[in-house]
Amino acid sequence: MQSTSNYLWLLKDILGQGATASVYKARRKQTGDHNAVKVFNHVSYLRPYEVQMREFDMLRKLNHKNIVKLLAVEEVGSTKQKVLVMEYCAGGSLLNVLEESENAFGLSESEFLIVLQSVVGGMNQLRENGVVHRDIKPGNIMRVVGEDGQSVYKLTDFGAARELEDDEQFMSLYGTEEYLHPDMYERAVLRKPQNKKYGVTVDLWSIGVTFYQTATGSLPFIPYGGPRKNKEMMHKITTEKPEGTIAGVQHRDCGPVEWSKELPITCRLSEGLKFLLVPILANILEADQAKCWGFDQFFAETNDILHRSVIHIFSLQQATVHKVYVHSYNTINVLMDAIFRQTGVPAVEQEFMYEGYYLELDLAQQVHLVPKTTEERPIILVSKEQKAPIGITYKEPDVPTFPPMFDLISDANLAKIVTCAVHQLLRITKSIMKCQDFILRGVYWMLAILKEECRKTLQRAATLNLKLDFCKSTMMRIQKIYGPHSRMNQSDGGDVHMKLQLTVHFLATISQNVQNSQKQLDQIAAQWSNTNDIHHKDSTIGKVEVLLEKVSAIHQQLKKDRMRMKLQYNDEQIHKFEKLNMGIHAKKVLALVREDCEQKYKKLLTCVKDWMRIACDIRKQLRSFGEQCESLHCDLENCEAYLNNMFHQIPLKLEGDQSTTKSTASTVYPDQKCMEMAIRMKQLKQEMEHVTKELQQNNMIIQSLSDGQKPQGV
Template sequence: MQSTANHLWLLSDVLGQGATASVYKARHKKTGDQYAVKVFNHVSYLRPYEVQMREFDMLRKLNHKNIVKLFAVEEVGTTKQKVLVMEYCAGGSLLNVLEESENAFGLSEAEFLIVLQSVVDGMNQLRANGVVHRDIKPGNIMRVVGEYGQSVYKLTDFGAARELEDDEKFMSLYGTEEYLHPDMYERAVLRKPQNKAYGVTVDLWSIGVTFYQVATGSLPFIPYGGPRKNKEMMYKITTEKPAGAIAGVQNRDCGPVEWSNELPITCRLSQGLKGLLVPILASILEADQAKCWGFDQFFAEANDILHRTVVHVFSLQQATMHKIYVNSYNTTNLLMDEIFRQTDISSPNQELIYEGHRLAQQLTQQLQFLPKTTEDRPIILVSAEHKPPIGVAYKEPEVPMFPPKFDIINDANLAKTVTSAVHQLLRITQSLMKCQDFILRGIYWMVAILKEECRISLQQVTTLNLKLGFCKSAMLRIQKLYGPLPQMNATEVADLHVKLQSVLDFLVNASHSVQSSQKQLDVIAVDWSKNSDAHHEDNTIGKVEVLLEKVSAVHHQLRRDRLRMKLQYNDEQIHKFEKIKMGIYAKKVVALVREDCVQKYKKLLVSATNWMRTACDIRQQLRPLNSQCVNLGQDLENYEAHLNKILDVGAARLQGEQQPVTKSPAPADCVEQKCLEMTIRMKQLKQEVEDVTRELQHNNMIIERLGAVPKPQGV
């Protein structure tokens, strides 16, 4: 037990250790509140006094939510050792978070963005005060859990920090070798004499390495054997890195370096975020300090990501999930351009559906007026053209086998690798199942929309049939009343008959096409229902989760065994049995994913491809049909108006010819004459209505009869 005037701690409650100090979890003597105390050792006092006081002064002037807070500077009892009393971060360091088995392939996108926000805001505070940290790494970024359970990350360990403006240089060496700028690495690690001075951009290199590690779970530059064992190759990789490359790995001794310009497929970040992050990493992981970005540009680009809105989009034909990072003030046409960049579906061919309804694509509408999307409620994207399926992009992790030899250290390391692989397999299973959810949801909405379009098309066909009947009725009335059509020659009359017959032929074909489409949609609906029932009964995720719990329990047991280092005979036998059980559990997980989940996913993908091909064909048939219905309807209205005009002219002429040249009849005779004319006119109207009704019934019988005839093969 050690203490100061106000705090006490156990030497066993160590939180971290460095070359000049150790950090312990302490409690306030009066309140019992938890704090972190940094106790400096004798090595720290060998440094110049101004260097010793630098960290105290730095923390006093830095007051920010993303920088660990300094509360007091105290001394240990009789030894007079300096102690910094600081904010206690119960979540440990970012390095602790990354070392958890579930984060072996990097943090989730949501957590990564929190890290990005925290580091950018913390570094912005440092630069505003003219401070360069010089030891940025996951181990010096602490995590606390906020009031609502969210993570907050804070920069700590300012022992190497110093005040430095953008145009100033320094010569002293500080930092951790995996995160050191190559210029500093050459002198500090390889011990090669050089007279280079270093600027504030060395922090940007460290930030780039840190962000890559947070995104992927591993360091960006790895020589064969590891950075600590192959230092010359480590320096060679970082200094010979091609422009634009963000990672380089040497997989065999004296082998070539495999460069990468993008984040790996195992990374948990979306393609949308990767596209914004990779250019930043490429520009700050630049060995030439003259070519490296400055902090102003880094802050501008990083904050641009953080202030964007995410639109979740699921491409139905391609079966791919996308996150589109846009600004809320952007317009729909920019969103469609971003969708095109990620899906290769051009803007004119994009159809957006949200919760079963088509989204009106007003190109100048601001995106803030779009409905809010989430990972579980995305916009469904449908292409007007056929698009081949792509599916979920994933790489199955390797699950190592335990060697029969008992090795307490190696077994613990392998157990962590196996547990990490099972976590990744669970995420793959969840992604495949979610993809199936969206496929089924999108198909359901697509079928419902197409059925409604078919109903509207049949309604248009019926309306067109009525207009055709009106035209034929007008022609019939003219012929009955006046004989041959006046004001029209024989050729014009023949052309009119041909046009009306072509409309009737179109109605027959259109009715057949729509009815055929309805039948195809009914078949899809039945097939969809079977797949939907099978999908909702699937419990693969639950099975993998149960096996993951068992694997994690064994991992914790083997890790505890490692801490003991030496086991009794019975404990050793239990250790061996646990190792065997972990291998069995892992094999079951792999079998569930490969033979169950993946196979069902592929089967649904094939069905969905066929469904969408049919749906796409139906839409391509309905759209010109509807357009043609509108055009023909307008033509028929013009024909009817022309025929009615002829009818009116003929009636006026006939009335003029029948006008008697006699004296006007008496009023009583006029009334009687009008009643007679009205009676005759009513009889004519009755006859005309009966003629129209018979004509419509005849047309409908033809349409129904021809619509019921199966379409010949090859037509």
Template structure:
């Protein structure tokens, strides 16, 4: 037990160790509050006095939520050694987080965004105070669990930090070699003379390596045998890196270096975030200071990511989910363009559904006013044109599973067990993504088919209205023609010829409506019902599937074995009985891994592939039906417009009929007066009857126009 005036700790409660100091978990003697104390070793006192006190001075100057707080500087009671009393970050470091098997392929997107936000905010505070850290790495980024359960990351270990303005240089070398700027690496690791002075941008290189590590679970630059065993090649990789490359790996001894310009497929980040992040990594992982970004541009680009809104979009025809990063003030027009960049579906072809409703995006609607989406509740995107199916891209997790060597080696076995556990986590994540994709596909298909059903009903209603209107117009046309013929006598009035042409036009409308009537009763309605039946059946089957639960059960057992292997690793040699148990655990771990892969390949993958095949068939049918319905709608709309023109002509003919009667009376002889009077009365009676009927026609046409408007812009409300 050691103590200062206000704090005490056990030397076995080690939180971390470095070259010059160790950090212990301690308690306040009065309040019992947990803190961390940094105790310096003898090597630290070999440094110049100004270097020893520099960390104290730097920490006193910094006050930020993403910088570890300094509570006090005290002395150990028996040795008078100075210690730093700091806040205790119970979540460990970012490095310890990345070393957990579930994060072997990088952090989740949500967690990575927190790391990005916290590190950028902390670094911005350092630059505002003119401080260069010089040892940025995951081990020096601590994690605190906030009251809301969310992670808070904080920069720590300012033993190498010093005050330095943007235009100043330094020549001393500090840092951890995998994260060192190549110029510093040459002098510190290779021990070669380097006359070049270093600027504040050395921190940017370290941040780039750290962000890559957090995103992928691996270092970006790896020579054959590892960075610590092949230092010359490590230096070559970092200094010969092509512009734009963000990683370089040498897979064989003396082999060529494989450069990559994108984050790996195993990375858990979405395409939307990768598109934002890769240019940043490419521009801060530049050896040439002239080519490397400065902090101003780095802060501008990273803060641009942090302050964007995420809209989750599932492209139904392609069967792929996207995370679309846009600013809250961006309009729907910009959103549609960003979706186009990720899906290649042009904005004018994009249609959206959300929670069972058609989702209309007004061009000037700002993203802050969009409905809130999640991975499990995204906007469903449908294209008005056929799209090629893409599906989920992933690397076969079977390639990630290592094999155990028969010989008992507690260190090697623990490492292999960790790799097996990591591969299992990755397999489980891929399986969950495959299942989620199937669920979204079925949900989208259900909504689209419900849309088609609603459209069928609207078309039937529209067709009935159009048919009724046509019948009235044909009757009116016939009666008006008879009236004109009755007053024409032996002569022929111009209106009679016009009414004959009108009859031909109405006949054409009648034939078009007849075609529509036949079409709306075709097999397409049966196809929609069949698809809905299939979707409901598949949803029911998916609820009964236990593949994910089986894999989770295997994972829990594998975790227990790995925990035991970590305990065994502390011993150089196991007793005979424990060695036998260890061998059995290795066998069990191998069997569990095989079970996981079997469930993945035989259940998850096969079901997913079958679902994609069925999805492709259904979507082709859906597209054909949607196309046909639009054709029917256009035909009925054309018929309605044509009948409106016919109705106008009939109104005009009816309005002119009294004038025709007057002209006939003036030219008639006296003996015919009685006949004309009777005919006149019949015509007037017919005109009154026609006016009443044409009011009905006008009402039907108005109702038809209302249906057209609802058909073109109406919403539907299916539920799943």
């Protein structure tokens, strides 16, 4: 037990250890609250006094939520040994987080963004105070879990920090070799004499390496054998890398370096975030200090990412998940261009569904008016043109097999690799199952929408048929009144008659095609129902999770065995059995993913290709039918107006014809002709009243159907 006037700690409660100090978990005597104390060793006192005091002075003037807070400076007992009392970060360091098996391939996107925001916030505070840290690395970034359950990361260990403005330089060497700028690495690690000076951008190189490791789980530059074993090659990789590359790995001794300008496929970040992050990494992982970005540009580009909104998109035909990063003030036009960059679907072909309905978006509308999306509730993108399914892209992790020989250290290391691989396989399984959820959800919405459009098209065709029947009836009455050999029947009436006959044909064709489309949609619905039942009964995720628990338990046991270094005979036998069991569990996971999950997924992709091809064709047909119905509606309106006009002219024509007949006939048969004329006029009047009544009744029916109401008396 050690203590100061206000704090006490046990030497076994060590949190971290460096070249000049150790950090312990301590308690405040008055309250029992946890704190961290940094206790300096004898080596630290060999440094010049001003260097010893630098960290105290630095922490006193830094006050930010992303920098570990200095609470007090005290002394141990009567030794006068200085102790820094700081806030306790129960979540450990970022390095501890990355060393967890589930994060072997990098942090999730949401957690990575928190790290990005925290480091940018902390570094901004340092630059505002003219401070260069000189030892940025995951081990010096601490994690705290807030009251809302969200992580907060804080910069710590300012033992190497010093005040330095943007245009100033220094020559002293500090830092950890994997994160050192190549110029500092050459002098500090390779011990090569040089007269180079270093500026504040050395922190940017360290940040670049840290961000890459946080995103992928591994260092960006790795020579064969590792950075600590092949130092010359490490320096060669970092200084000779091609422009724009962000990673270089040497896979065999004296072999070529595999360069990369992209983050690996195993990385858990979305393509949308990668698109924004990679240029930042390329410009801060620049060995030439003259070409490297300055902090102003670094802050501008990183804050640009942090201030963007995320729109979750699922491309139905392609079966791909996307996260689109846009500013909330951007227009829908900008959003659609960003979607095009990720999906290849042109803006003119993009249609959207959300919660079962088509989402109508105005190109001038701002993005913040788009419905809120999440990973579980994305907007469904549907292309007007057929697109080939792509599906979730992933790389299956390598699962090593245990050698028969007994080796505690090797077994523990392999057990960790196997556990990391099973975590990744579980993530792949969940991604595939989520993709299937989105496919089935999107297809269900599409079927419902198309069925409703079919119903509306048939309803519209029925309304047009009523209007057509009225026009045909009116035409027949007019022809009957004019007589079969009149000009009405031979000229204009012939054109009207032909148009009405063509309309009859068009409406019959439309109705038949729509009914055929309904049958196709019903067939897809039946197939969808069977697939949906199978999908929801699938228990692959649960099975993999159970196996992962078993694998993780064995991993913990093998870690304990390694700590013991030597086992008794019985313990050794148990160790060997556990090693065999871990291999069996890992093979079961691989079989579940390959033979069950992947096979069902590929089958669904084949189905969705056929379903969406049919749906796309039906959608085009319905769109064409809508245009035809609109054209037919206009034609029938014109026809109806023409016939009504002709009908209203009948009494005038008849009156003129009858007066001529009367003057001629009255000279021969005056009484008889007058009697016949009176009877005929009376009959004509009755017929006109009857036609007018039918006209009014038909108009009422058409109006009521257009309004979607049931007409009275029908």
